[in-house]
Amino acid sequence: MENSGYLRLKWARDHMGVSQKIRERFLKEKPLKGIKIAMALHVEAKTGIFALLLKEGGADVRLASCNPLSSDDSVVESLKNDYNMKVFARKGETEKEYYENIEKTIDEIPDIIIDDGGDLTNLVSSKPEIVKNLMGGNEETTTGVVRLKAMERAGALKFPMFDVNDAQMKHLFDNRYGSGQSALDGFMNATNILIAGKHVIVAGYGWVGKGVAMRLKGMGADVTVTEVDPVKAIEAVMDGFNVDTINHAIRNADIAFTATGMKNVISYDDMLAAKKGIILGNVGHFNNEIAVDDLNRRSLGKTQVRNMVTEYRLENGNTVNVISDGRLLNLASGQGHPVEIMDLSFSLQALTAEYIAKNHEKLQNRVYPVPEEIDRQVAEIELNVLNIKIDRLTDEQLKYMDSYTEGT
Known part of the structure; x- marks a missing residue:
């Protein structure tokens, strides 16, 4: 154009x-x-x-x-x-x-x-x-x-x-609604893979992870959240998601997203244990949430199977597919x-x-x-x-907020 x-x-x-x-x-x-x-x-x-x-x-x-x-x-x-x-x-x-x-x-x-x-x-x-x-x-x-x-x-x-x-x-909008939509946009653009019915890991349940998990659930995925924070783990359970350790959940996962801001969230050992052919994508800022450096150093070889997807062959016969070299997939593979x-x-x-x-x-x-x-x-x-009107507190209500004598 x-x-x-x-x-x-x-x-x-x-x-x-x-x-x-x-x-x-x-x-x-x-x-x-x-x-x-x-x-x-x-x-x-x-x-x-x-x-x-x-x-x-x-x-x-x-x-x-x-x-x-x-x-x-x-x-x-x-x-x-x-x-x-x-x-x-x-x-x-x-x-x-x-x-x-x-x-x-x-x-x-x-x-x-x-x-x-x-x-x-x-x-x-x-x-x-x-x-x-x-x-x-x-x-x-x-x-x-x-x-x-x-x-x-x-x-x-x-x-x-x-x-x-x-x-x-x-964070209430960009991290949650923005990441939720753009992560799936980037994933689908990179892979052309159906989400409905898939077992999907979301590593991290901060605002980005919440948004990604919410949209995956809405598209019919069976979502498992992995966390290191016990409060966020309970929150994920109450929101209706499975919660597990990453090394256990990855054995049955078709897809995994990282959204933590932490390095080596999916380690090389996790990838050895993963379901064969798993697709890995990162929604965090840096490309170290998935251990791509270890993959490049230790895998037996790699093939670019799609424009933005690389398949790695591991020594135990396993294969893993990484989107956009583990970089921020919603921008590297999508429109942000x-x-x-x-x-x-x-x-x-x-x-x-x-x-x-x-x-x-x-x-x-x-x-x-x-x-x-x-x-x-x-x-x-x-x-x-948006042409949306909201209520405003009345003078009486403002006075009530500042008082402590009025009760039942």
């Missing part, structure tokens, strides 16, 4: 109602005028509209990918050619290219960083000349927030960072989260970037939650976009 990247961007913008409302104000007020922003995110259409929103708000934006396989080349070209955006990404980057491209986002010393996974944050942390200039930054995803909090505990966090992942308007979901997440990011620009002198070197007023503002705009 001619100029398909431009059309993808247009489609995304037309369906990102909250971003459009913020854009109207940003175009008038230019709240980010003169601010340099370095970004490492999945470079596809929704991200493109977010980057353009920041640019339209006055920012000088430089964008790289946060995953070697997640870029949409048509969108990259359109952002460069149609919008004069500084973008450093391509689908299928080598590891060397990947880190070189992230480095290019900080060629001009940034004032704000926006990260997904923590690689940009780690790079910036090693550059004293950037750290001293940095107002702060945002982190988009669970994995990146875990890394940030580890840095904070170790005293290694040298600038303020905002945890966008744990904002209500992010639905447009309307990313509209919410990127609106939070944009408003938090504006907050940093206005309040950076008061911020300390720690991990901050997204301010509640930003969370609620995005929710209010979304209700308006």
